[in-house]
Structure formats: structure tokens, C-alpha cells
Amino acid sequence: MARRTFNKDSAEPWPRCGGANGSIRFEPEINHGANAGLVNALQLLQPIKDKHPEVGWADLIQLASAAAIEQAGGPVIDMKYGRKDATTPQCCVDEGSLPAGNAPFPDADTPQAHLRNVFYRMGFGDEGIVALSGAHTLGRAKKDRSGEGAECTKFTAEGVCPRGAGAPGCGKPGGSAWTPNWLKFDNSYFATVPDEGCDSELLKLATDKCLFVDEGFLPLAQKYKASQEAFFEDYKKAHKMLAELGAVWEPEGGITI
Ligand code: HEM
Numbered sequence: 001m002a003r004r005t006f007n008k009d010s011a012e013p014w015p016r017c018g019g020a021n022g023s024i025r026f027e028p029e030i031n032h033g034a035n036a037g038l039v040n041a042l043q044l045l046q047p048i049k050d051k052h053p054e055v056g057w058a059d060l061i062q063l064a065s066a067a068a069i070e071q072a073g074g075p076v077i078d079m080k081y082g083r084k085d086a087t088t089p090q091c092c093v094d095e096g097s098l099p100a101g102n103a104p105f106p107d108a109d110t111p112q113a114h115l116r117n118v119f120y121r122m123g124f125g126d127e128g129i130v131a132l133s134g135a136h137t138l139g140r141a142k143k144d145r146s147g148e149g150a151e152c153t154k155f156t157a158e159g160v161c162p163r164g165a166g167a168p169g170c171g172k173p174g175g176s177a178w179t180p181n182w183l184k185f186d187n188s189y190f191a192t193v194p195d196e197g198c199d200s201e202l203l204k205l206a207t208d209k210c211l212f213v214d215e216g217f218l219p220l221a222q223k224y225k226a227s228q229e230a231f232f233e234d235y236k237k238a239h240k241m242l243a244e245l246g247a248v249w250e251p252e253g254g255i256t257i
Pocket residue numbers: 036037099100101102115132133135136138139140141142143145146147148205207
């Protein structure tokens with residue numbers, strides 16, 4: 001039977017249940033299409049892991065995610081640590097249960113049905129789906145990874161988008177961003193996605209656009225567009241939940257720092 005990412009209704013024991021167990025560091029999972037480019041993130045984390053071998057991979061990956069959001073001006077997420085690490089490639093899930101951004105979707109005719117299939121399975125509702133989608137306020141899509149977007153845009157050219165704390169440059173240039181200021185975590189994604197007049201070099205996947213079409217998603221997307229505070233509140237909850245799916249804690253209950 002195929003091993004899928006976390007399923008709230010599955011009785012599979014850890015680590016077969018999937019979730020935040022660090023198995024992404026192993027092949028074949030790191031080479032899955034939906035993980036294209038994430039090897040670069042692992043390479044950035046490796047020296048930290050080498051320096052602090054007592055910190056597990058699952059914790060380190062989740063810590064990096066929450067720290068990056070905070071550094072980029074986003075909310076402080078109520079994290080806890082002590083996740084047990086998957087230890088072998090046999091713990092990897094099979095390819096195919098992460099979301100696709102554009103048709104054809106493997107399991108549905110519409111992007112909204114696809115999003116619900118993927119995220120309801122993990123235990124999220126519409127609120128979690130729309131809030132988590134807002135993470136696309138950060139970052140870019142790259143042609144050589146997902147195949148989405150353009151080689152380079154005016155927002156992602158060399159030196160255009162300043163890093164946090166005023167440091168110059170955008171790291172490696174290229175790709176298409178969802179928002180003009182794509183190193184800042186704010187609610188601008190919810191303004192650009194529904195704006196038909198926004199710059200044509202900004203990216204909108206079918207799964208982004210459907211948030212402003214589907215009648216269950218629309219009120220939430222409008223709420224987050226109107227209030228960054230409301231977005232941050234719901235984002236914090238959804239991110240924490242995503243970061244803890246399937247985790248086994250050592251010590252039991254985890255460690256708060
Ligand atoms: C809702 C379903 C989702 C779809 C269809 C989706 C799709 C994508 C795609 C196609 C890319 C471009 C990857 C590349 O070319 O490098 C991407 C990037 C990204 N995604 Fe998602 N994603 C989804 C959910 C999420 C969630 C839940 C988060 C975090 C909470 C997230 C955070 C990001 C970030 C930060 C990037 C930028 C990566 C970079 O700059 O290298 N996405 N996503």
C-alpha cells in the first residue's frame with residue numbers, strides 16, 4: 001500500500017503515519033517533484049545540524065521555518081520541540097500526496113476540490129487552507145524546480161528585493177514571486193491574487209486564484225485581505241498544526257523554549 005503524508009483517519013503507527021519527522025532529508029523523498037529545490041534548504045541547515053547534533057532534523061526543519069517567518073516580519077509561532085526523527089529512508093512517504101498548483105490535478109477537476117482533498121486529509125478545514133496559502137507572501141517559483149512562473153521578473157532580478165534588516169540583494173536572482181516584496185511576510189498575497197490589474201509578472205497558480213472564487217474560501221480570503229492581524233492569528237494556528245502533524249515527542253508533550 002502507498003505511504004502517504006499524514007492522514008488524520010489513518011491508524012498507521014509512527015513513522016509510517018508521515019508528518020513532521022524529518023524523513024524529507026532522505027532519498028527518495030527529497031527528490032519528489034513537489035520537493036524540488038528543498039535540497040538547498042537542507043544544505044543551509046546542515047552546518048547548524050553539524051554544530052548542534054543533539055537537535056533533531058525534524059525539529060531543526062520546523063525551527064527554521066518558524067524563525068524565517070518571524071525574521072521576515074511575520075508572526076511569532078507558538079512552537080515546541082522534541083520531535084522524534086525518522087532514521088532511515090524506509091520512513092519516506094511515496095510521491096504524490098502534496099498539492100499541485102495547476103491542472104491537471106491528480107484527484108479532482110477543480111483546484112478547490114484538490115486543495116480540500118489534500119488538506120482535509122491532514123485535518124485542516126477551509127480556514128487552515130486559506131491561511132496556509134498566505135505563506136506564498138514569501139518566496140518564488142522557479143522554472144527549473146516546479147516549472148511554474150518565468151525565468152526572472154522585475155521583482156526577482158539581481159539586487160532588486162532587499163533582504164530583511166536592510167541587507168542588499170535577493171540571494172540568487174530569478175523566478176516568479178507572488179508579491180512584489182517577497183521577502184516580507186505580510187498579507188499582501190491576499191491583495192495581489194484577486195487584483196486583475198496587478199503586475200502581470202506576479203505569479204498566480206490556479207490554487208491561489210480559487211481562494212477568491214470558491215464560496216467557502218472567499219470570505220476567509222477577504223478577511224485576511226482586510227486584516228493582517230486576522231491573517232497572522234489564523235496563520236499561527238495553522239502553521240503550528242502543520243508543524244506538529246504525526247509527531248512523537250521526546251520527552252512526552254515536547255519542550256517549549
Ligand atoms: C496550498 C497548496 C500549495 C501549492 C499548490 C503550492 C505550490 C507551490 C509551488 C508550485 C511553489 C514553487 C516551488 C518552486 O518552483 O521552487 C511553491 C513555493 C513556495 N511555497 Fe507553496 N504551495 C502550497 C502550499 C504551501 C504552504 C502550506 C506553504 C507554507 C505554509 C507554502 C510555502 C511556500 C513557499 C515559502 C514557497 C517559496 C519557496 C522558495 O522561494 O524557494 N506553500 N509552492
